[in-house]
Amino acid sequence: MSGRLAILGMGPGDPELLTVKAARLLAAAPVVAFFAKRGQQGHARRIAEGLLPPGCEELRFEYPFTTERAPDDPVYESALAACYDRAAAALAARLVAGRDVALLCEGDPLFFGSAMYLFDRLAPHYPTVVIPGVTGMSACWTAAAAPIAHGDDVLTVLPGTLDEAALAGRLAACDAAVIMKVGRNLPKIRAALGRAGLLARAIYVERGAMPGERVAPLAEVWEAAPYFSLVLVPGRQRRR
Template sequence: MSAPGCLIGVGVGPGDPELMTLKAARLIGAADIVAHFAKAGNDSHARRIAAAHVRPGTVELPLLYPVTTESPKDGADYRERIAAFYAESADRLAAHLDAGRDVVVLSEGDPLFYGSYMHLHIRLAPHYRTQIVPGVTGMAGCWSSAATPIAQGDDVLSVLPGTLPEDQLARRIAGADAVVIMKVGRNLPKIRRALAAAGRLDRAIYVERGTMADGLTMRLSDRPDDRAPYFSIILVPGWVGQP
């Protein structure tokens, strides 16, 4: 009987394939199984980033989300459906691991930072060998695309999900020197109001699809509408009064 395989969480970075690490490329190319998350009916963004490194004939395991909107985390229906999805996905990976196959799970950005891989890791790590390959985070890609220094010295940097209630967003924005707001999407109107309430709207930078060929960077106050894709981030740089 063969030894169980290894679960490998691989960060593929924020979008530009050239930002993948050499280690990520090597492990993807050597994998028995490559798993990737996607919305039903859509291609996996992580799979597109890693496309050049997936060997022809590699067994691929698409993991298709049953729900895709950023619903309130305390919604019972959402929590039940997404928990069942992660449990089922972990079982599918476990079958390959038990057969002695190494499984690479592709993750946009970094696997352990707001990534779906984490939900598989906590279910499987107690039972199988694991390896994590860090990746360039989406926020790092965005502030690099914007060529904007984000924090230095004693600046406090807060990373906030745009799904937070508006009053919490405003309070946390006001209490930080520099801010990154993720999970923008349909939350943009609320985020804009929270930034205004915190007195930070004039410093906010909107970055869409950072590091990608079709990326966009602009002052949020100059954006004429409140539509935003999932791959968008808002930056509020620190550095106020710094030498």
């Protein structure tokens, strides 16, 4: 009998934003696995602090790069694939031995999460359950007290890595938008919002639902943006 893999959505940052189900499965997990950047504790692991069962085995997987690279860089892609292969092999060894494993994933596992690559590798071979979580973007529009989409709004979630013209074109075509992967793309995002006539409506949110949470009109933010930041363009605010 192999063990079961539980991929747990850990929510955006506040440990109380875990679901009751994820908290229950975490508290019973003999093996707890997570990804982290080099030299850091890892965001999912930080959320789990104080919730891990005593004596559980911790498996920490380190990303091979400290900053994100272009997704079409073949060196980056193959190094990441090897990282996911190693992590999957480590989890498989525990599962084969009959041990249940909880894989922690910030936000919602199947929404832009690294856990998806382990899901692809392991779910075909081992009993697997995924527990959805509150996304980082939900935490950000809640922090901003900004209802993001109403009625028949079209909402688009965009990576800030797109080029300025592509960003501007997509922004002009939607009612509401969330721009992720802000970081060093902030000047380009600001320019694209300006071209789309949306700069005055754009809200910058840093570290939503985490210590140091910060909300500001994007037009007033000029310094560098950290990894945990988003830009929101709330929808049509139809009066009802």
